[in-house]
Amino acid sequence: MDGEAPRARASWENGSLAPVDRLRTERADSPTPGLVEGTEPGAGQKSAMFVHAQSFEDLNAEVEKDARRDDEVDRSEGEHAEEELKVLVREENIEEPPNSPLESRSKEEDVSSEAWRSHRKHVFVLSEAGKPIYTRYGTEEALSSTVGVMIALVSFVEAEKNIIRSIHADGYKVVFLSKSPLVLVGVYRTCQSDKELLRELQYIYYQIVSLLTLTQLNHIFQHKQNYDLRRLLAGSEYLTDNLLLRLDRDPGLLLSAVTCLPLATSARDVVSSSLQAAKATNLVFSILLAGDQLVTLIRKKDQFLHHIDLHLVFNLVGSSSSFREGEGWTPICLPKFNTAGFFHAHISYLEPASQLCLILVSTDREDFFNMSDCKKRFLERLSKRSAYQALKEALKSPSYSVAQVGIPELRHFLYKSKSSGLYTSPEFPVMYQSDEEQERLMGLYQDLHSCLHHPTRPLSYFYRCGETENLLAWVTSGFELYLCFSPLGTKALAVSAVTKLLKWIRKEEDRLFILTPLTY
């Protein structure tokens, strides 16, 4: 294992750190393109589609602010808390025989069982009054005493004008996120940093806000502190469950980025302009998805979508089969855009069995027929063009093999262009086909990500030899790159692979990224 401070990069890259002009002519022939933001492969040509997020730091900005304040949590209290935690984690140690039957449905799981306690990531959402709102495993009812302990911890520390951030104990980490009127608690057995874990809790928080709006949440709890929010969330737990799965599996959530369906620029441009042509007064965003990949996104000028909001939309569409029947019309809050109000989304598939799902986001709840008409116009226009065929063809190979890059030792990679907020990644090779292996690899990437984005000692690159694979991560102001090599490779080889890979991505960027996003 070794890591180096940012300065080390200069020698590594032979002085190519000199300020790179943002001239587009340099795009194609810069030897190690994209050291500077805006020139990296995949950087959009006009403007980004998303809220300009320096990714992770941006997302965590609010958390950081608080962190400063309460870094100084009184030691003795910390210890005290730790003891109570042991009650929390161990309390249920007693009766259960070790071979209790394993429930397949996590919701029915017995919260006193070994199986329940051995889950790697528990997530609980509670109200400030201490009512359980959501638990990832088991039922909320069965957890009222556990939740009581949690809320006692939170308020105990708060009484001293402090905020409890996390407790580290005995292989467990308990992370707290207080977002009035909700409190989120994660109990983890992982080596991810607190910062990463907080990010995950924030996603869960935003998921709940996107269903109800913060205004409504506040309103409810101001009226009735003791309100059982599960009433309003009933039937939507599956969205949170799925989001938690995504957090373990989807690189987009880790990278704070979105991936695109590989598609020839000519075809993508036709699709985009057809979508752009079908406009309406209150239409703010139109998003065309193919599974979890973006085909195109048109936004109203000056309005930006945040990648978190987009991931919430992906999660909604990906988790609900109900949009398959007819046209969906639903209020949805995009919390990064505005926590106070609902947008109204028209959600429908282009064709009955198609993977292509169109989401039209309007500000007006009575806009259904206008949106429906936009979709009709888009589809009419598109089906006359050969690009539609090309798009359907592209759906058949939604990913590419890493072999195309031509680096034998390279098994897999994640590449994110920071300025466009888009990432690309090949399909998982054979040795990472199973869910467990994919999650393990994602776990490795998460570790690398934690190291690069360490709150006090961030690294700019990181090389790590393991028994099963070697890993290299590199972050510049333009991109983030995570590579997975066979364990037989060397560091020198890995370093030379980076240049080769960046060249390949540059060559393919037209297909892999959306370089010319359109607006209304």
Next chain:
Amino acid sequence: MVLLGSSGVGKSCLALRFGKDEFRSTSPTVGCAYLTRMVHLSDVNLRFEIWDTAGQEKYHSVTPLYYRGAHAAILVYDISKRETFLRAQVWLRELEKQVVPGSSVLWLVGNKGDLAEERQVSVQEGEELARDRGLYFSETSAMSGFQVSELLAAIALRVYECLGAQQEGLSEWRETPLVNLHHRDTFSSSAASCCRVGP
């Protein structure tokens, strides 16, 4: 036509049966789903616009958008769950406030007839409620298909009769959206109605 009732009673499954005569379990409806279905009566074809609303409580504030102005409202409950029957009565009271008597067809439907062994609401109770409040009544099973196409045909016939008084044919039918989404300020919800555009 608008489908109302608690979450999980089988509204979406019924709507699917109306069109395709198949049964598939889908996830709970998000917001509302809009479908169109053609119904062939002996001398006329009717095109139904169906609003399949979500039964989940968080969407209740938007539901009145859909039943206002509907020609037919179908109140669905699950015969194996008493609380869904009670919930249907709450919807009924809401509807009665909005609907001009005689202008639309109201139908009470006890679904999941196949779950006779777990029945919590008897046929008589359903019939009685319907009789007292002037509704039509059926028991169906979206799963087996029992009585579903009969229900749709019967609804279509009643709607046609209801309109037929004014000699309205298919052409005019098509031009009148069943739900007038342009009643602006006629209802207010607890939730903010739309989003301010701007950061």
